[in-house]
Amino acid sequence: MGRAVAVIGTGQTRHGRRNDVSYPDLVREAVRMALEDAGITPKDIEGVVSGTMPSMMEGISDTHLYFAEALCEVGKPVLKVESCGSTGQSIAHCGFYWVASGMADLVLVVGMEKMFEGDGQATMSTVADPWFLKPFSAGAPGVFTMQAMEWMHRFNIPEDKAHEAAAFISVTHHDSALDNPYAHIKIKIGMDEAKNAPIITYPVRLLDVCPTSDGACAVILASEEMAKKIGRKPAWIRGLGFRGEEFFYGESNKSIWPSATEAAKHAYEQAGIRDPLKELDVAEIYNPFTYQEMIFYECFGFCPRGKAPDYVLEGKFNRTGELPCDPSGGVLCTNPIGASGLIRLAEATLQVTGKAGARQIEGAELALSHAMGGIDQFNGVTIVGAKL
Amino acid sequence: MRKVAITRFAQSAGVESGDNLMDFTYRISKEVLDKAGLKRNEVGCVMIASSDIFHSGLSCANAVDWDGSGAFMIEGTRAEDSMFALIYAAMRILSGHFDTVLVTSIIKGSENPDNDTLTGFFADPFYMRPLGINETTAAAFQMREYMQRFGVSEEQCAKVAVKNLGNALFNPYAHMKKRVTVDDVLNSETVSDPLKALECAPKSEGVASVLLASGDAAERFTDKPVWIKGFGTSMDHFNLGDRDLLNGQLTVAAERAYRMAGIRQPRKEIDLAEICEPYAFQELLWCEKLGFCPDGEGGKLIDSGETQMYRAFPVNPSGGVLAMNPYVSRGLYRVIEAAMQIRGRAGEHQVDKKVRTALAHGTHGFAGQCHSVVILEG
Amino acid sequence: MADEKPKEKPREMKAQVTVPYEMAMGRNWHRFFENLKEERIMGTKCGKCSRVFIPPRSFCPRCFEDNEEWVEIGQEGTIETWCYSNLMFYGQTLKPPFIAVQVHLDGTDVGLQHRIAGFDLSDFEKVRELVKSGGRVRVVWNKEKKGNIFDIDYFELIPE
Numbered sequence: 063m064g065r066a067v068a069v070i071g072t073g074q075t076r077h078g079r080r081n082d083v084s085y086p087d088l089v090r091e092a093v094r095m096a097l098e099d100a101g102i103t104p105k106d107i108e109g110v111v112s113g114t115m116p117s118m119m120e121g122i123s124d125t126h127l128y129f130a131e132a133l134c135e136v137g138k139p140v141l142k143v144e145s146c147g148s149t150g151q152s153i154a155h156c157g158f159y160w161v162a163s164g165m166a167d168l169v170l171v172v173g174m175e176k177m178f179e180g181d182g183q184a185t186m187s188t189v190a191d192p193w194f195l196k197p198f199s200a201g202a203p204g205v206f207t208m209q210a211m212e213w214m215h216r217f218n219i220p221e222d223k224a225h226e227a228a229a230f231i232s233v234t235h236h237d238s239a240l241d242n243p244y245a246h247i248k249i250k251i252g253m254d255e256a257k258n259a260p261i262i263t264y265p266v267r268l269l270d271v272c273p274t275s276d277g278a279c280a281v282i283l284a285s286e287e288m289a290k291k292i293g294r295k296p297a298w299i300r301g302l303g304f305r306g307e308e309f310f311y312g313e314s315n316k317s318i319w320p321s322a323t324e325a326a327k328h329a330y331e332q333a334g335i336r337d338p339l340k341e342l343d344v345a346e347i348y349n350p351f352t353y354q355e356m357i358f359y360e361c362f363g364f365c366p367r368g369k370a371p372d373y374v375l376e377g378k379f380n381r382t383g384e385l386p387c388d389p390s391g392g393v394l395c396t397n398p399i400g401a402s403g404l405i406r407l408a409e410a411t412l413q414v415t416g417k418a419g420a421r422q423i424e425g426a427e428l429a430l431s432h433a434m435g436g437i438d439q440f441n442g443v444t445i446v447g448a449k450l
Numbered sequence: 451m452r453k454v455a456i457t458r459f460a461q462s463a464g465v466e467s468g469d470n471l472m473d474f475t476y477r478i479s480k481e482v483l484d485k486a487g488l489k490r491n492e493v494g495c496v497m498i499a500s501s502d503i504f505h506s507g508l509s510c511a512n513a514v515d516w517d518g519s520g521a522f523m524i525e526g527t528r529a530e531d532s533m534f535a536l537i538y539a540a541m542r543i544l545s546g547h548f549d550t551v552l553v554t555s556i557i558k559g560s561e562n563p564d565n566d567t568l569t570g571f572f573a574d575p576f577y578m579r580p581l582g583i584n585e586t587t588a589a590a591f592q593m594r595e596y597m598q599r600f601g602v603s604e605e606q607c608a609k610v611a612v613k614n615l616g617n618a619l620f621n622p623y624a625h626m627k628k629r630v631t632v633d634d635v636l637n638s639e640t641v642s643d644p645l646k647a648l649e650c651a652p653k654s655e656g657v658a659s660v661l662l663a664s665g666d667a668a669e670r671f672t673d674k675p676v677w678i679k680g681f682g683t684s685m686d687h688f689n690l691g692d693r694d695l696l697n698g699q700l701t702v703a704a705e706r707a708y709r710m711a712g713i714r715q716p717r718k719e720i721d722l723a724e725i726c727e728p729y730a731f732q733e734l735l736w737c738e739k740l741g742f743c744p745d746g747e748g749g750k751l752i753d754s755g756e757t758q759m760y761r762a763f764p765v766n767p768s769g770g771v772l773a774m775n776p777y778v779s780r781g782l783y784r785v786i787e788a789a790m791q792i793r794g795r796a797g798e799h800q801v802d803k804k805v806r807t808a809l810a811h812g813t814h815g816f817a818g819q820c821h822s823v824v825i826l827e828g
Numbered sequence: 829m830a831d832e833k834p835k836e837k838p839r840e841m842k843a844q845v846t847v848p849y850e851m852a853m854g855r856n857w858h859r860f861f862e863n864l865k866e867e868r869i870m871g872t873k874c875g876k877c878s879r880v881f882i883p884p885r886s887f888c889p890r891c892f893e894d895n896e897e898w899v900e901i902g903q904e905g906t907i908e909t910w911c912y913s914n915l916m917f918y919g920q921t922l923k924p925p926f927i928a929v930q931v932h933l934d935g936t937d938v939g940l941q942h943r944i945a946g947f948d949l950s951d952f953e954k955v956r957e958l959v960k961s962g963g964r965v966r967v968v969w970n971k972e973k974k975g976n977i978f979d980i981d982y983f984e985l986i987p988e
Contacts, residue, residue: 312939
C-alpha cells in the first residue's frame with residue numbers, strides 16, 4: 063500500500079542555549095547538515111514541511127513564512143503541520159504521506175524551537191483552556207506528576223521503587239548524553255544525586271525533568287527510487303501511527319494511556335512487529351519525565367502494565383540491555399520541543415544506519431521513535447528499519 | 451493514481467456565534483458526517499486546520515479542536531492553514547493508506563483582536579514588527595506598486611468590492627453583504643493608503659468541514675462527487691524587499707495545480723474561480739497570475755464585466771474573502787463554494803452557466819507570500 | 829561568514845507580547861457557572877454511552893451525539909490523582925505551593941481538575957501523610973460568587 067519511504071539524511075543543531083544565533087539561522091544550521099548528510103542541494107528538494115510547538119514560545123506566528131529562506135522553501139511547495147509536543151512526529155508523518163502519495167520524491171522535514179526566547183511553562187499553560195484547566199496548571203511538571211501518581215496508585219507501585227527506577231533512568235540517560243555531541247545537558251550524576259535532587263512537583267525532582275532548549279532538527283525523506291539513486295544508506299519507514307484522546311485531561315485514563323498504546327499498536331501492525339521487546343533493537347522515546355518514560359514502556363508493550371520499574375532496575379532498557387531506550391540521552395537531556403519528536407526519528411535513523419557514533423547500539427536494525435503532546439493528549443510513533 | 455473526491459461539506463455563517471470553540475467545531479463536523487451517513491469512528495483520518503495561539507487564544511489549537519473535529523482515537527493531525535489541510539488530506543488518500551479524511555477548519559474571529567494585530571505577528575521581531583508592518587500595510591505597498599506599474603486605477607480596484615459585496619447578498623453564509631457603488635468604496639475611510647475600508651476584508655467566524663474520500667469510497671457518501679484534479683502551493687521570500695510584489699509565487703503554485711489537472715489554457719478550461727482577495731485589488735492581480743488575463747490587465751478584466759456572477763467567467767460569486775474572512779478557514783471556504791457551483795447547488799448565488807471545472811485559491815502571509823491553488827471538477 | 833569569532837556576544841532584544849481575546853463560553857459552560865453561583869454542580873450526560881461529563885460537554889467526544897440531559901452532581905468525590913506544586917512561572921493563576929487535584933465527583937464518569945486546600949501546605953511531608961489517591965474530598969464554596977471555577981473555593985479532605 064502506497065510507496066515506500068526512506069529517511070536518507072538527518073541534521074540537528076548543537077542544542078542548548080543558542081543565543082549566539084537568530085532563530086532563522088538556527089533552523090538553517092539543521093537544514094544544511096541534513097542536506098550534506100543526504101548529499102543533495104536545496105535545488106533537489108521538492109517539498110518542505112515544518113512545525114514548532116506553540117508560536118507563543120517565541121512570539122512569532124506562522125513561522126514557515128519567517129523561515130522561508132532558512133527552510134529552502136522559496137519557489138517550492140510547502141506545508142505547515144503542528145500538533146503540540148508531538149509536532150516532530152506529525153511533520154515526519156506529513157513528509158511520509160507526501161512521498162507515499164507520489165506527489166514528491168524528496169521532502170525536507172524540519173522541526174524547531176527556541177525556548178530560551180520565551181517562558182516555556184507560561185507558554186505551555188496556554189494549551190489549557192482558561193475556564194477549567196489553566197487555573198490549576200502547575201506547568202508541564204504538574205501534569206506529568208498527576209499522571210505518575212495515578213499510575214503508581216493504579217498498579218500499586220511502591221513509591222520507593224518508582225523513585226529508585228526514576229533515578230536509575232535519570233542516571234543512565236545523563237550518561238548517554240555525554241556520548242551525544244548534540245545533547246544539551248551533559249553532566250555525570252550518581253544515584254544519590256538523582257534521588258535527592260530538589261523537588262519540583264512531588265515526586266518529580268529536578269533530575270527527573272527535561273531542560274528547555276534551543277534547537278532544530280531536519281530530516282530528508284525520499285521515495286524508494288530516489289533513495290536508491292542517491293545511494294546513501296537509508297532508514298526505511300516501516301510503520302507509523304498517531305492517536306489523540308479528549309482535550310480534558312480527566313476524561314481518559316492516563317495510567318494506561320490509550321493514545322500511546324494505540325499509536326504504537328498501529329505502527330507495529332504495519333511493521334509486522336508482534337513482540338516489540340524482542341524485535342525492536344532500540345527505542346527513542348519522547349521522555350520529558352523519567353516517570354512518564356516508564357508508562358511508555360508499558361504502553362509500547364516492552365513490559366507488562368505496572369512492571370516497568372522492575373524492568374528498569376533489571377537494566378533491560380540500558381544501553382547494554384535487551385532493548386536500549388534513548389541511547390541519545392533523550393528528551394530528558396535535550397528538549398527543543400518542536401524539534402524533539404523529529405530528533406527521536408533522526409536518532410533512530412542514525413542507529414539503524416550505523417551512524418550513531420559513540421552512542422551506537424551494535425547491530426541495530428529496527429528502531430522505534432516517538433513523541434507525545436498536549437496535556438497528555440497525543441502520541442505519535444514512527445518505526446524505521448535498515449531493511450525495507 | 452487514486453482519485454480524491456469532495457463528497458460532503460458544511461460551513462458556518464460569518465456572523466458571531468455564541469458557541470464556544472469546541473461546540474462550534476462539533477456542530478459543523480457533525481453536520482458533514484450526518485450528511486454522509488458516516489459514523490465518527492468510521493472516519494479514516496481527521497485533519498484539522500486552525501492557527502496556533504494567535505488566531506485562537508489557545509496554544510497548540512489541535513488540543514482543544516480535537517473533540518469537536520471527531521478525532522478521538524482516530525489518526526489525525528493539524529495544519530496551520532485550511533488549504534494546507536485539504537492538500538495534506540488529499541495526499542493521505544493518494545498514498546493509499548486512507549479512504550476517508552474529514553477536514554475541519556476552525557476560527558472564531560469574534561474572539562480575536564483585529565486581523566492586523568494578529569498578522570503583525572508574522573513579522574520578524576527586529577525589522578518589520580517595530581515598523582508596524584502587517585498584512586494590510588504590506589497589501590498597501592503592493593497595491594500602490596500595482597497601480598504605478600500597470601496604470602490600474604483606484605476605480606478598477608474598487609469595482610472588485612462593489613461586485614463581491616453585491617454577490618454576497620445572495621450567499622447566506624457571507625458575513626459582509628451590501629449593495630455599494632464605486633464612490634461608496636472610494637469614499638470609505640482610508641485604512642492604509644491607498645487601501646479603503648470597503649476594500650479590506652472583515653474579521654469573520656468560520657468553521658468549514660469537508661469529507662474527502664477515495665474514488666472507490668466516494669459513492670457511498672454522495673451521488674455528486676467533486677473531484678480534486680490538481681493542487682499546488684508555493685512560497686515566496688519573507689522580506690518584502692526581497693520580492694517583486696507583483697510577480698510572486700502564485701504563478702508557480704498555479705502551474706503546479708494546472709500540470710496535475712492537465713490544464714493548458716486556464717481561461718478556457720476553467721469555468722469559475724473562487725479567489726482569496728482579502729484586499730480588493732488582489733483579485734485583479736491574482737487573476738493575472740492565474741493566467742486568466744495578461745499581466746497588467748486585471749483592471750481591464752473587471753471593466754469588461756466578464757467576472758460578474760452571471761457572465762462568462764464568474765469570479766467569487768460567493769462574495770469572496772471581502773465578504774467573509776475567517777482567516778485560517780478562508781481557503782477551504784473557497785473550495786466549498788467552488789464545489790457547490792460545480793454541483794449546481796449554490797442556491798441564490800448559483801451562476802448561470804454550467805460549471806464543470808472550477809479553481810479555488812488561498813493565500814496567507816504578507817502580500818501573498820504563500821499561495822495555494824486547487825482545481826476541482828464535476 | 830567572514831566574522832568567525834566575533835569579539836562581542838550578539839545581544840538579545842527584550843520583547844513582550846500581549847494579545848487580548850474575548851472567548852465565548854457557550855451555553856453549556858455559561859449554565860455550569862451560573863449554577864455554581866447557586867452552589868449546584870451540574871454535568872451533562874451522553875444519551876448513548878451514559879457517561880456524565882464535568883465540565884459539562886454539549887456533546888460526547890466518543891459517541892459524537894448531542895448531550896441533551898443535565899444532571900446534578902454530588903459535592904463529594906474521590907481523589908484520582910494529585911500534585912503538590914512548588915513550581916513558579918509567569919502568568920500562573922495559583923501561587924505555589926498548592927495542591928492540584930483530579931477529583932472523581934460522585935455521579936460523574938470523568939475527573940475534574942481543582943485544588944485541595946484548607947490546611948497548612950508549607951511542609952510537604954505533612955501534606956503527604958494527609959493527601960492520598962483514593963481519599964475522599966468535599967467542595968468548600970467560596971462566599972463570594974463570581975460565576976467562575978473559583979466559586980468552588982477548594983476541596984477539603986474528608987477524614988477517614
